[in-house]
Amino acid sequence: MSLGTRARGFVELTRPGNAVAAGVLTFTGAFVAGAAPSDALVVVAAMLATVFATGAGNAINDYFDRDIDRINRPDRPIPRGAVTAPEAKWFSVALFGGAVVSALVLPVVAIAIAVVNLVALLAYTEFFKGLPGVGNVVVAALTGSTFLFGGAAIGEPLGAAVLCVLAALATLTREIVKDVEDIGGDREEGLRTLPIVVGEAASLWLGAVVLVVAVGASAVPFVRGEFGLAYLGVVVPADALMLAATAQSFGNPAAAQRRLKHGMFLAAFAFILGRATAPAGSLL
Structure with missing residues (x-):
């Protein structure tokens, strides 16, 4: 398998469109909450934390869902052999690390939101996804919280x-x-x-x-x-x-x-x- 094919597999694990979109939603939350040009550093840090965390969550979801994906999503990187399951797991760990580092410059409330979301992302597939309705609520809360996270980055978590x-x-x-x-x-x-x-x-x-x-x-x-x-x-x-x-x-x-x-x-x-x-x- 070519290096390009494997690299594309790792990128696909993150669902790059969804990860970048989540970062845009965080920016939207900050903007709607009243971000000013002086808030640029914390807003960028919050966006990066969101992109990294979303990519990590998608990658670990593919790791846990690899058997289901052979039926529902056989074209995903692990079922089609572009990335092995252990590689997907450690790639996810690295992305979570990037999210943690990015969040360190943010206010305490934003860091608290980030920590809760990281724990929820890690626990989602293993514990919540198979519970009727619970997994759906967790994903919904995570999506909504991207806007709160953007607001919290500039000190306006309810903005x-x-x-x-x-x-x-x-x-x-x-x-x-x-x-x-x-x-x-x-x-x-x-x-x-x-x-x-x-x-x-x-x-x-x-x-x-x-x-x-x-x-x-x-x-x-x-x-x-x-x-x-x-x-x-x-x-x-x-x-x-x-x-x-x-x-x-x-x-x-x-x-x-x-x-x-x-x-x-x-x-x-x-x-x-x-x-x-x-x-x-x-x-x-």
Whole structure:
């Protein structure tokens, strides 16, 4: 196997698109919380910590999920032989180390969030993933916390609280849809995910209800007068996209979870636009 093929396998372990996107979400949290140019160092450190931690979590997830992935995701690096399982484990350890070093320059509250998230990432696949609904909630909380982490980096941990809630709820819906998509491999492995325990239809209806609550949360900044029409002009299409994806999940969960992800990023952009055009001094 060529060196380039192996290097590509290690990069794929991190899900680079997801890792970089998580770093962008951390920046979004800092920006929405009111980051100033003087906060550049801590914001960059928080972004790097998030990218490293997300990559590490994805790599260790592939390590623990290698048997399931032979059924659900045979093209991933370990099942296809680009990276061995021990290599994936130690690569993950190195990435976690990078996250720890990056977080050392951050305020105490941000470090506390980072520590909790690192522990949750390490424990997710081994302890939480197979518990009905619990693994979904953990992933949702981790996603939402990226915004709190960005705010905490500049000393405003609650500065992006509404965005945190919206992202966590939308992620919970997406995780439920993904479990429906992966039900075959999860059942083969003996996992007790939500769709396996309560059924696919019941799980999807629960996801739909959660998403409706998330859409309601997205209206809060406009109703409170913190964000104006520019925010509303972007968040409404984002909400519509996520609601349409939720309806689509009953027939095509694979396509639906991708559309949900796109809707979430569009909603995050709405918050950036809302903060950029908000009156000076307003804070979520």
